[in-house]
Amino acid sequence: MARITAGIGCSHVPVLGFAHDHKKTQEPIFKPAFDGFDWTRKWMKEEAKPDVVILVYNDHASFFDMKIIPTFAIGCGERFGICDEGFGPRPVPDVEGSPDLAWHIAQSLILDEFDMTIVNEMDVDHGLTVPLTMMYGDVPEWPVKVIPLAVNVVTYPPPSGNRCWALGEAIARAVASFPEDLNVQVWGTGGMSHQLQGPRAGLINAEWDNRFLDKLTGDTDELRMIEHVEYLRETGSEGIEMVMWLIMRGALGKATKALHRHYHVPVSNTALGHIVLEPTG
Amino acid sequence: MTRVTDVASYLAEFDDIPGTRVFIAKRARAGYHLNQFAMSLMKPENRERFKADERAYLDEWPMSEEQKEALLARDYNRLLDLGGNVYFLAKVFSTDGLSFVQAVSTMTGMSVEEYQAMMVGGGRSPEGARSIKDKT
Numbered sequence: 001m002a003r004i005t006a007g008i009g010c011s012h013v014p015v016l017g018f019a020h021d022h023k024k025t026q027e028p029i030f031k032p033a034f035d036g037f038d039w040t041r042k043w044m045k046e047e048a049k050p051d052v053v054i055l056v057y058n059d060h061a062s063f064f065d066m067k068i069i070p071t072f073a074i075g076c077g078e079r080f081g082i083c084d085e086g087f088g089p090r091p092v093p094d095v096e097g098s099p100d101l102a103w104h105i106a107q108s109l110i111l112d113e114f115d116m117t118i119v120n121e122m123d124v125d126h127g128l129t130v131p132l133t134m135m136y137g138d139v140p141e142w143p144v145k146v147i148p149l150a151v152n153v154v155t156y157p158p159p160s161g162n163r164c165w166a167l168g169e170a171i172a173r174a175v176a177s178f179p180e181d182l183n184v185q186v187w188g189t190g191g192m193s194h195q196l197q198g199p200r201a202g203l204i205n206a207e208w209d210n211r212f213l214d215k216l217t218g219d220t221d222e223l224r225m226i227e228h229v230e231y232l233r234e235t236g237s238e239g240i241e242m243v244m245w246l247i248m249r250g251a252l253g254k255a256t257k258a259l260h261r262h263y264h265v266p267v268s269n270t271a272l273g274h275i276v277l278e279p280t281g
Numbered sequence: 282m283t284r285v286t287d288v289a290s291y292l293a294e295f296d297d298i299p300g301t302r303v304f305i306a307k308r309a310r311a312g313y314h315l316n317q318f319a320m321s322l323m324k325p326e327n328r329e330r331f332k333a334d335e336r337a338y339l340d341e342w343p344m345s346e347e348q349k350e351a352l353l354a355r356d357y358n359r360l361l362d363l364g365g366n367v368y369f370l371a372k373v374f375s376t377d378g379l380s381f382v383q384a385v386s387t388m389t390g391m392s393v394e395e396y397q398a399m400m401v402g403g404g405r406s407p408e409g410a411r412s413i414k415d416k417t
């Protein structure tokens with residue numbers, strides 16, 4: 001049977017992709033951000049070795065525009081190309097999908113009353129590729145198959161934190177009923193505190209972010225009750241991306257422990273957060 | 282957060298956040314063509330046409346005169362008021378060769394250097410920036 005063995009939370013700041021692609025990861029401005037992923041890269045390669053990652057992210061007006069705005073979209077295709085975000089596509093490998101598992105999850109979720117949008121063809125942007133880069137570094141092919149799960153966190157209202165958590169729980173049920181023996185991880189990406197617009201741009205709330213990281217561990221489910229307005233007030237207008245981490249946390253079940261944790265301010269306009277979680281029952 | 286059944290009061294709270302335009306339906310609707318125009322700049326041939334004659338390119342889109350003028354002036358706060366979303370507006374400032382940090386700083390009334398120094402110093406504190414009404 002397929003099983004969820006770990007969850008990862010990770011910011012997807014675009015400048016990290018830029019720094020990696022231009023071999024600037026050791027420059028003083030970027031080094032502290034990248035250093036916090038050394039542990040994870042080693043662990044992924046030597047111990048964790050997932051077969052498939054369900055990668056929860058948001059598109060930033062790259063593939064999706066204002067024409068169609070799916071709240072939850074699951075990528076069921078064989079392959080996903082890399083978006084040209086205005087400077088040419090990032091020089092990273094295309095992303096290989098896991099269509100059998102993805103379709104199984106899509107069917108299970110819809111029957112479980114989560115009305116997913118099924119996407120067979122799409123390109124993916126930095127929201128998905130930056131976390132892959134942070135976890136795997138420079139590779140000719142990504143050593144893992146990926147099921148992209150795109151969440152609308154741009155046009156209000158995004159889904160509630162509670163709904164995201166519940167979707168994670170339903171994903172766990174779906175994975176557990178897939179007959180193939182697969183090692184599956186769920187990643188929640190985006191955040192942490194940041195605001196990219198208006199006179200309040202540049203807001204960072206390290207205290208709030210660290211409390212959020214604390215509560216991803218243990219058996220509390222307090223985070224699912226945080227209201228949109230609290231993310232907006234406390235973590236800036238783009239801090240709302242953190243609801244995507246709750247899909248990951250919901251998928252890990254009743255309790256978790258942290259294997260690794262990293263927090264750094266700033267990466268351009270953003271607070272960088274990263275955590276590796278293991279379900280503990 | 283569980284179920285919200287009162288959309289009006291859900292939305293009303295957003296107006297109490299200082300210096301922030303939340304991208305709600307009202308703005309998404311007013312800014313539809315503005316954002317789709319910005320999206321068109323993802324294509325190199327459209328960027329070239331826009332750069333060659335900005336006004337003529339803008340006139341191809343069913344935008345308000347106010348929106349077109351704010352675009353020509355690169356007045357990003359005004360563009361947010363008129364329904365622009367920052368991820369779409371990013372296509373405009375990328376066309377101008379500006380980074381997120383450079384473009385975002387123009388919305389804060391700070392110079393790029395001052396803004397960068399604030400970020401390196403840990404960013405803008407949430408103290409006093411959470412609520413207009415409660416001054417928290």
